[in-house]
Amino acid sequence: MESFKIGLCQMQVDQSKELNLARAASAIQEAAQQGCQLVALPEMFNCPYGNQYFSSYAETFPGGKTINRLSQMAKENSIYLVGGSIPEQEDGKFYNSSFIFSPTGDMLARHRKVHLFDIDIPDGITFKESDTLSPGHAATSFTTPFGRVGVAICYDIRFPELIRTMTLQGIVLLILPAAFTMVTGPAHWELTMRARALDNQIYVAAISPARDKSADFIAYGHSLVTSPWGEVIVQAAEQPSVLTATIDLKMLAQVRQQLPLLKHRQVKVYQA
């Protein structure tokens, strides 16, 4: 298969889990009707992004309501679905987790955010995910008939080693449910996505919640897709929207052939 179409659901996230699920279902259906074979949701799409919310919105696998609904949505629309992320609970710990489903509704993979967002920018933003969440410990990718797809969550994108690990596992596309801040988004959102796409020669699709100025945490928005050449091929504004993009595997192969970065690595030099 030389190309496939993906859909990014930049949806508004509210306090009502039920409303968030309804919005996700409608955006997913819209993307599927536009011919998308793989569709993705934002970080914490069923829950406001804040330490005070994670435990009460958390679900367990198997059996969680959101997880079951995601499986249904994938099946009803016959799509691969990267279910953004949700708070997950297991053995008394909480994780920021993405659940991934096949077109038959089977769960294919789960990514737990590896790098927790603990930052302190004076006069900017302070956030400490590790006050409530525990980190995951693995790089995550899954196979599709179109090629291997990686999943990471938001702050994970800032760690080139994680994305390189997935690239060496063979991914052609990275899906990144994310909610960048209004301080770091304008400075680093596009730059970071383009950099990871360029240095790994992969497509990167980053999916944010829509910007809601009345929320405790205001997400930057601007969901986008960058190509293996480092170009932004589509980008949303701030409002809710369903973005689509074609992933051109022939173009990816050409870039890798013409500029063979992955073959030119000098691994022995990189050992600290």
Ligand SMILES: NC(=O)CCC(=O)C(=O)O
């Ligand atoms: N949700 C997050 O991990 C936020 C990451 C972020 O804003 C960043 O600048 O990195």
